[in-house]
Amino acid sequence: xxxxxxxxxxxxxxxxxxxxxxxxxxxxxxxxxxxxxxxxxxxxxxxxxxxxxxxxxxxxxxxxxxxxxxxxxxxxxxxxxxxxxxxxxxxxxxxxxxxxxxxxxxxxxxxxxxxxxxxxxxxxxxxxxxxxxxxxxxxxxxxxxxxxxxxxxxxxxxxxxxxxxxxxxxxxxxxxxxxxxxxxxxxxxxxxxxxxxxxxxxxxxxxxxxxxxxxxxxxxxxxxxxxxxxxxxxxxxxxxxxxxxxxxxxxxxxxxxxxxxxxxxxxxxxxxxxxxxxxxxxxxxxxxxxxxxxxxxxxxxxxxxxxxxxxxxxxxxxxxxxxxxxxxxxxxxxxxxxxxxxxxxxxxxxxxxxxxxxxxxxxxxxxxxxxxxxxxxxxxxxxxxxxxxxxxxxxxxxxxxxxxx
Amino acid sequence: xxxxxxxxxxxxxxxxxxxxxxxxxxxxxxxxxxxxxxxxxxxxxxxxxxxxxxxxxxxxxxxxxxxxxxxxxxxxxxxxxxxxxxxxxxxxxxxxxxxxxxxxxxxxxxxxxxxxxxxxxxxxxxxxxxxxxxxxxxxxxxxxxxxxxxxxxxxxxxxxxxxxxxxxxxxxxxxxxxxxxxxxxxxxxxxxxxxxxxxxxxxxxxxxxxxxxxxxxxxxxxxxxxxxxxxxxxxxxxxxxxxxxxxxxxxxxxxxxxxxxxxxxxxxxxxxxxxxxxxxxxxxxxxxxxxxxxxxxxxxxxxxxxxxxxxxxxxxxxxxxxxxxxxxxxxxxxxxxxxxxxxxxxxxxxxxxxxxxxxxxxxxxxxxxxxxxxxxxxxxxxxxxxxxxxxxxxxxxxxxxxxxx
Numbered sequence: 001x002x003x004x005x006x007x008x009x010x011x012x013x014x015x016x017x018x019x020x021x022x023x024x025x026x027x028x029x030x031x032x033x034x035x036x037x038x039x040x041x042x043x044x045x046x047x048x049x050x051x052x053x054x055x056x057x058x059x060x061x062x063x064x065x066x067x068x069x070x071x072x073x074x075x076x077x078x079x080x081x082x083x084x085x086x087x088x089x090x091x092x093x094x095x096x097x098x099x100x101x102x103x104x105x106x107x108x109x110x111x112x113x114x115x116x117x118x119x120x121x122x123x124x125x126x127x128x129x130x131x132x133x134x135x136x137x138x139x140x141x142x143x144x145x146x147x148x149x150x151x152x153x154x155x156x157x158x159x160x161x162x163x164x165x166x167x168x169x170x171x172x173x174x175x176x177x178x179x180x181x182x183x184x185x186x187x188x189x190x191x192x193x194x195x196x197x198x199x200x201x202x203x204x205x206x207x208x209x210x211x212x213x214x215x216x217x218x219x220x221x222x223x224x225x226x227x228x229x230x231x232x233x234x235x236x237x238x239x240x241x242x243x244x245x246x247x248x249x250x251x252x253x254x255x256x257x258x259x260x261x262x263x264x265x266x267x268x269x270x271x272x273x274x275x276x277x278x279x280x281x282x283x284x285x286x287x288x289x290x291x292x293x294x295x296x297x298x299x300x301x302x303x304x305x306x307x308x309x310x311x312x313x314x315x316x317x318x319x320x321x322x323x324x325x326x327x328x329x330x331x332x333x334x335x336x337x338x339x340x341x342x343x344x345x346x347x348x349x350x351x352x353x354x355x356x357x358x359x360x361x362x363x364x365x366x367x368x369x370x371x372x373x374x375x376x377x378x379x380x381x382x383x384x385x386x387x388x389x390x391x392x393x394x395x396x397x398x399x400x401x402x403x404x405x
Numbered sequence: 406x407x408x409x410x411x412x413x414x415x416x417x418x419x420x421x422x423x424x425x426x427x428x429x430x431x432x433x434x435x436x437x438x439x440x441x442x443x444x445x446x447x448x449x450x451x452x453x454x455x456x457x458x459x460x461x462x463x464x465x466x467x468x469x470x471x472x473x474x475x476x477x478x479x480x481x482x483x484x485x486x487x488x489x490x491x492x493x494x495x496x497x498x499x500x501x502x503x504x505x506x507x508x509x510x511x512x513x514x515x516x517x518x519x520x521x522x523x524x525x526x527x528x529x530x531x532x533x534x535x536x537x538x539x540x541x542x543x544x545x546x547x548x549x550x551x552x553x554x555x556x557x558x559x560x561x562x563x564x565x566x567x568x569x570x571x572x573x574x575x576x577x578x579x580x581x582x583x584x585x586x587x588x589x590x591x592x593x594x595x596x597x598x599x600x601x602x603x604x605x606x607x608x609x610x611x612x613x614x615x616x617x618x619x620x621x622x623x624x625x626x627x628x629x630x631x632x633x634x635x636x637x638x639x640x641x642x643x644x645x646x647x648x649x650x651x652x653x654x655x656x657x658x659x660x661x662x663x664x665x666x667x668x669x670x671x672x673x674x675x676x677x678x679x680x681x682x683x684x685x686x687x688x689x690x691x692x693x694x695x696x697x698x699x700x701x702x703x704x705x706x707x708x709x710x711x712x713x714x715x716x717x718x719x720x721x722x723x724x725x726x727x728x729x730x731x732x733x734x735x736x737x738x739x740x741x742x743x744x745x746x747x748x749x750x751x752x753x754x755x756x757x758x759x760x761x762x763x764x765x766x767x768x769x770x771x772x773x774x775x776x777x778x779x780x781x782x783x784x785x786x787x788x789x790x791x792x793x794x795x796x797x798x799x800x801x802x803x804x805x806x807x808x809x810x
Contacts, residue, residue, distance in 0.1 A: 023549065023690065026547075030547050131694055132537070135541070136537040140537030140709065142432075284427070285424050285711075286535040287704075287705055289698030290697035291694070292694065293692070293694030302690065303549055304548075306548035306690075315723075318720075
């Protein structure tokens with residue numbers, strides 16, 4: 001019997017207990033012995049829950065109990081989640097987490113501590129909810145140099161964008177509905193402004209390139225400024241507007257950003273609708289592979305937490321090796337405007353302005369819209385080069401969207 | 406330095422050598438030491454290849470060399486691939502393969518031998534080419550009971566079906582073109598008649614349910630009978646025709662088949678075009694997840710072979726545990742016509758016949774086509790129940806396609 005502890009009995013924490021209960025037999029078969037939830041740490045009591053008698057309020061009971069071999073951290077937020085994680089690792093316990101805030105902010109240190117103590121720190125559930133992506137990147141794709149990763153990493157914003165597209169609804173109306181349905185939080189900032197996606201792309205970039213960038217320094221644009229004009233432009237260009245987290249290596253430096261993008265119908269990301277997530281990986285031998293599924297939600301996320309737990313429990317004497325990350329410094333990072341892609345510039349003005357823009361970019365694909373604006377498809381070049389050419393026209397851009405080919 | 410041997414220096418075998426050469430440094434970093442191709446077994450000589458001096462013709466040199474720790478079998482076909490694999494495992498060497506024919510026919514025995522000898526037999530490349538699917542099923546999805554797996558498992562047939570749809574071309578014309586382009590073999594039977602897909606679904610079913618079914622006993626329909634009428638029907642029902650391998654558990658029994666299906670636009674499989682593969686997994690906690698990428702090809706397939714190799718080389722003293730399979734017997738298997746789904750019956754006849762069909766199925770969705778036939782969308786029920794109801798109408802079905810929702 002392997003003893004484990006759960007930190008945080010919220011949505012994901014109680015989901016993990018449910019997965020462990022529902023699939024008890026098959027999980028025990030994988031591990032070679034049964035798993036037992038010995039403690040559940042939470043501020044609250046859960047008198048009516050079947051596991052209510054496991055609830056404790058003092059983390060030291062867990063840290064000081066040598067029987068507890070694995071700790072599942074599903075508290076959310078940086079503190080005390082980070083502090084408890086570090087203490088558990090230092091106490092020689094492996095830790096599994098769904099907490100992207102902690103991984104993206106403290107991953108370098110926590111992975112180092114885990115390594116020093118000969119235990120694991122696993123975080124499959126921190127990106128893409130239940131979708132297998134962290135472990136495939138470390139195993140199935142280990143024979144490849146990763147060139148780029150792009151994805152829909154936030155279900156809330158994808159739900160909103162999908163509704164806006166399908167129903168022609170306004171951002172604020174759909175947000176309210178999403179809040180009513182529980183798809184968006186009362187304070188939706190972290191989702192809507194791309195902060196959650198920035199944390200996730202920083203984790204994926206670290207897995208791909210070994211350097212963890214502070215997510216607060218990642219160029220991040222959310223979806224609160226998206227209007228029907230964006231959707232109209234996207235449609236005319238055979239695309240959809242999606243909030244994309246992207247990372248790639250440019251001349252040896254890491255370039256990561258979060259931004260609404262136009263995604264052409266030919267890209268599998270274009271077909272990821274509703275609360276689902278989808279992640280496209282470009283690797284030097286495999287080419288493009290794509291991972292799709294439930295990017296959030298109680299049981300899908302808990303399913304990934306428990307999968308990590310099984311990997312540890314299967315091999316307690318020699319838990320899975322974790323990656324070694326370094327903190328990304330200024331010199332490791334490329335400027336966001338070095339990103340080379342096609343772009344669509346939406347510009348107020350009439351045919352004469354359009355001709356000016358067309359001359360500047362040498363582009364022939366221009367579409368005109370109600371409301372007196374046009375959109376021009378700019379050939380692939382860096383954001384800097386595009387901005388310089390556009391500046392010379394003297395025109396004013398309504399908005400600019402990268403095209404994710 | 407870890408010594409390895411390659412069996413078969415064809416497309417995938419030479420691809421594996423290329424992956425090992427191109428990504429040498431990063432692969433060594435993963436393994437903790439360098440890998441060296443000591444032997445390449447092939448009937449031919451390769452005097453102009455940089456590794457031409459490793460080529461040998463006697464497998465015993467490999468089997469009797471204790472330095473060789475891992476053997477990569479990429480010969481194709483059952484014999485001597487199976488015999489050499491078994492001999493290598495018995496000699497205490499781990500084996501990695503891309504050979505779905507061997508895995509689907511001899512997997513039970515070879516996994517048993519590997520277990521007894523304390524080595525690994527890994528086969529990520531045998532299904533979906535380079536797409537991570539075998540390892541995710543065993544690790545990331547290990548916290549789940551697998552309910553069903555459906556997928557496009559053969560790139561050649563998907564290329565043909567995509568061309569037929571996009572260009573309105575006939576099967577035989579597209580096949581000829583695919584052969585000219587090297588997407589289809591001179592003898593295309595194994596691809597076109599679904600035999601290749603049957604081998605792959607038998608492997609996926611064994612991973613999901615622990616029972617390996619002889620692929621020759623899997624109900625298998627290929628695409629050589631697909632005409633423009635099929636494409637026309639699909640389009641009218643908002644679907645595409647795809648060759649699907651499917652497995653699921655029905656009342657404790659395994660039900661697997663390969664068949665052309667109608668795949669509605671809402672299913673991510675519908676958007677898998679050309680030579681790509683896409684596999685949809687339905688699991689009891691995670692729900693649906695989807696894996697997409699290059700299902701064949703030299704470097705993608707080799708990328709998966711080398712990824713397996715890395716997993717073994719990382720941990721030579723304790724190579725990855727392999728699953729235990731049993732041979733599926735009659736009592737483990739459900740009849741194919743127990744498969745419950747919606748279906749489209751295409752029937753020669755006019756409005757009067759259509760009314761008869763509609764009355765039999767209680768269905769209101771009927772479409773009429775040029776050439777004097779109609780298609781009726783039959784509500785979800787078993788194939789057996791649908792066939793019984795249809796028989797009572799006295800009508801003759803032109804074709805029947807399951808709908809993969």
